[in-house]
Amino acid sequence: MKVGVIMKQTFDTEEKIIIHNGIISEEGVKFVINPYDEYAVEEAIRLKENAGGQVVAISVGPPRCAEALRTALAMGADEAILITDDRIPHDEYAVSVVLAAYFADNPFDLILGGNFAIDTGAGQVAVRLAELLQLPHVSSITKLTFISVERVQVERDAEGDLELLELDLPALFTAQQGLNEPRYPSLPGILKAKKKPFQQLSLDDVGIDPNDVQAKTNRAELFLPPVRAAGQILQGDLPEQAAKLVGLLHITPRPGGTSL
Amino acid sequence: MSRTFLIIAEHRDGKLRQVTMEALQAAIEASEHDDRISAVLIGSGVEPLADELSAYPLSEIHLLDEDQFLTYNPETYTAALGGIIETVRPDGLFIGHTAMGRDIAPALAAKLQAGQLSDVIAIEKIDDSVLFTRPVYAGKALEKKTFAQYPWVVTVRPNNFIAASRSDHPPASITRVVSTSATPLRTIVKDVVRKTSGKVDLTEAKVIVSGGRGVKSADGFKPLEELAELLGGAVGASRGACDAGYCDYALQIGQTGKVVTPEIYIACGISGAIQHLAGMSGSRVIIAINKDPEAPIFKVADYGIVGDLFEVVPLLTQEFRKVLN
Incomplete structure (x- = not known):
């Protein structure tokens, strides 16, 4: 089975955002595999470990994304593809078209990605890709089980409700928290990763006209939200503080829930 | 030139969702007086909702009411809504940034070869252009974006637009549409486990009572649930609480998890890691309860109580009950 994982590199979630000259500064920032994509990488490796196959990690982004792809290789992916080209704009439509061109020439049984990226928060590229490739998809999955060689059952988290779906491969899924616990790359894994195939492709390589x-x-x-100032720490014994707080809030009960 | 906008109406537990009216408001804010705004309502047994929707300022309602639409299936919904879009040819499509909206909007955008802006929180018109404000890095920064061309797709974050009001005009016309699907169905929905039935959705809640590691166990959430229920709100959690297995990941608020903007956010036993703050700093009033007076959560809280949440939360419930009764 051939599993493709689409992934991107993002800031670590503990990073603060600094805007410099109208763009977000990347100076001194710790980069990671987008946490949702990391679940996808882990799931692909587990599938390979259980049933055999090949895992290819694919990114579209700047050259620094190579580091995230190397991490995926160190975790256990077999091959990495970085599609990098200054002519690819920061736009979900564009990125999905680039990926679709790659996947049209390189068919996979299964494509996994993250539910959304924690930087742009758009959550578009994976679903767009499924649509462009005419593949069925389920987003935000928390469980993936094979019920036959080419039929899977997935659990989808829909705002807290659980939907159970069944479909034939090839298909595309996006990972939600709870799907698995991603592993840390092992030292032998990191060493092996250096010898694994790593391809860098341009728009011309995937046969796309920049137009x-x-x-x-x-x-x-691009701007920062207003800074929230610290308010007041209430004083007195706890029952007194509780009464004070409720008094300060002026709440009104409404049918759709209590409001201020 | 007059334009056409289409909103996808959503419902839950037999009621129109609040976010539907908020999406309508977003469409109104993006449109000019002579533009048309229509809605599409999809589901099974939803005709009464179409009547209800017709009281709002809409030109037309397209009703897809069939057994096969009882539950959301990406394939059937995309095909059916894709059919409506081919007929209506909207210049702009609006839907809530909900479980369904997040899933179907990019599929429809791909069909339309359209640009999409997700999770929009504000719209403004300057001269001829429409600017859409949306968060990046879960709200650590914000961006204003424009579309390069029509058509386009927008998902609207719940709780950020005022819900549109009913109009005093005659009701909108309702057109029943029968779906035609040529391709065989590949995806089957086997079951839907409604864990949230009757509960307030986290992203739409006006009040959120949220627990962190300080809650200590799954049982520790009980006093929080009680307070949330009293206030008609929802229970949330920090990543710490979810990772420790005290609650479901569906409750997680933060840069991973959900971004919420309720009127009142009550953080109980949450220290306030940057990744959590990103998910709730847009709340109108933040209340922090923590034993540690140095916890970073107090730096963003409007009101803080230094104390054990297991003492403070029941006291708050008691005090709120007095006021509400």
């Missing part, structure tokens, strides 16, 4: 990946959206402004 076909023009951005559909443009950023007009």
Whole structure:
């Protein structure tokens, strides 16, 4: 079985955001595999360990993404592809078209990705890719079980409700928290990763005309939210503080829940 | 030039969801006076909801009411809504940034070869362009974006637009549509376990009572649940509480997990890691309860109580009950 994992590199979740010259500064930032994509990488490796096959990790992004792909290789992926080209804009439409071109030439039994990326928070590329490839998809899965060689059952988290779906491969799934606990790369894994195939591709390599990946959206402004000032720490014994707090809130009961 | 906008109406437990009216409000804010705003309602046995929806300022309602739409299936819904889109040819499509919206919007955007802006929290018109504000890094920063061309797709974050009000015009016309699907169905929904039935959705809740590692166990959430129920709100959690297995990941608030913007956020036993703060800093009033007076959560809280949550939360419940009764 051939499993493709689409992944991206993001800031670590503990990073603060600093805007410098109108863009988010990357200076001194710790980069990680997008946490949701990490679940996808882990799931693909587990499938391979259980049933055999090959795992290819694929990223579209700047050259620094190579580091995240190396981590995926160290975790146990077999091969990495980095599609990097200054002519690919920061736009989900464009990225999905680039990936679709790659996957059209390189068919997989299963494509896994993250539910969304914690930087842009758009949650578009994987589902767009499924649509472009005419593959069925289920997003936000918390469990993936094979019921035959080419039929799977998945559990989807739908805002806390659980949906159980069944479908034939090839298909695309996006990972939600709870799918698995990603492993840390082992030292032998890190050493092995250095010898694994790593391909860097340009737009020309995947056969895309730059005119076909023009951005559909443009950023007009980037800014930080207003800083929240610390408020007051209540004083007195606890029952007194509780009464004080409720008094300060002026709540009104409404049918849709209590409001201020 | 007059444009056409389409909103996808959502419902839950037999009621129109609040986010549907918020998506309608977003469409109104993005449109000009002579633009048309229509809605599509999909489900099974949802005709009464179409009547209810017709009271809102809409030109037309497309009703897809069939047994096969009883539960959300990405394939059947995408095919059916794709059919409506081919007929209506909207310039802009609006849907809530919900479990369904997050899933179906990119599929429809891909069909339309359209740009999409997800999780939009505000819309403004400057001269001829429409600017959409949305969070990046879960709200650690914000961006304003424009579309390069029509058509486009927008998902609207719940709780950020005022819900549209009913209009005093005659009701919108309802057009019943029968879906035609040529391709054989590949995805089957075997079961839906409604764990949240009757509960308030976390992203739509006006009040959230959230627990962290300080809650100590699954049972430790009970006093929080009691307070949330009293206030008609929802229970949330920090990553620490989820990782420790005290609760389901579906409750997680933060940069991984959900971003929430309730009117009141009560953080109980949550230290306030950056990744958690990103998910709740947009709340209107933040209340922090923590034993540690140095906990970073107090730096963003409007009101703080230094104390054991197991003492403080029941006291709060008691005090709120007095006020509400």
